[in-house]
Amino acid sequence: MKAMEDKIRSEAHVLPGEILLVDAFLNQQVDVALLQTLADAWYERFGDRKITKILTIEASGIAIASIVAARFGVPALFAKKYDSHNLTGDRHETVVYSYTKCKEYTIAVSRRLLTADDHVLIVDDFLANGCALTGLIELVESAGATVAGIGIAIEKTFQPGGHMLREQGYEIYSMAQVKRIDVENDTVEFEPVPIIRYDRPEA
């Protein structure tokens, strides 16, 4: 999406470690008008999927999920993070490895709030190695619910998460796909042709 790429070009900064600093519009200050534009695009793609819930992971996905939930007219749902694995019977839980923080943590949602009837649109700010997203998918599937689609604000296509999950059959619609980050020149190169291929499992 051009609006997202333009925003990254004009307001993001590149930091060592192939980090894209987007705190001016996505994950500390949030440009809500931009999020509404993303929400419209995801609604155009996924609006016919009988979505019942928008799922994300705290904290930086919450703003996106809230605005998208408003667009779809359904509740937003946030998986919570826990430092320790503390299995209680009333939650769906899974363990996620964070490359950013170099440690494992547990994510969980209440069994009351995610059930087999749900058709879930998962959204998040970034997709890189795919660990957080894989965890969210596991929560949905352990509830017997359906992953109806995945919306990502910024995908780093030079990392494997998006490719791996598309091969597994998940439909991911990323609003910007970053092919290369050049730290020395503080520039970002986007995929010239959007990567959208996915292989749905045979019915």
Added chain:
Amino acid sequence: MKAMEDKIRSEAHVLPGEILLVDAFLNQQVDVALLQTLADAWYERFGDRKITKILTIEASGIAIASIVAARFGVPALFAKKYDSHNLTGDRHETVVYSYTKCKEYTIAVSRRLLTADDHVLIVDDFLANGCALTGLIELVESAGATVAGIGIAIEKTFQPGGHMLREQGYEIYSMAQVKRIDVENDTVEFEPVPIIRYDRPEA
């Protein structure tokens, strides 16, 4: 606000420790339509204050701030939490004590994102002892910015935060004011007459 009180009566639960469990509509699953109703009410009260930013604290305030920011047509801004006090020159910082977690943590926002020109509406899900809210006010004032108003989803008026901050001159508009929580009967009693008094400092 009746809609908020009705929601608490029908979907909240009372837990030992005077805790109000609102994860079905406010801080794990979010009823976005309800938040839009709150946003409308805050806009009616604070819409003439030349608000430039909606500020909250991660994580549970983010959904509210995002929907309110959409209503006001301004960015949302999230103070981030840190376990340690790690003073860097590029952030406004303050230390907050959490009664829920019985420990101190640091909250911070980038100096780039909060400046003396800002008129800030602070929003949060709960107001009880007022520690988090006091921290947010300190961030705004250390930036030289103006606290133009405070919107709270649920205030526990049997705890001192709201009274203390109104006496200091802050205008707080709470959508539900819980006077008493009865754990044995799983019921909540609201203030019969809303507490709205505040004393503006003389100009």
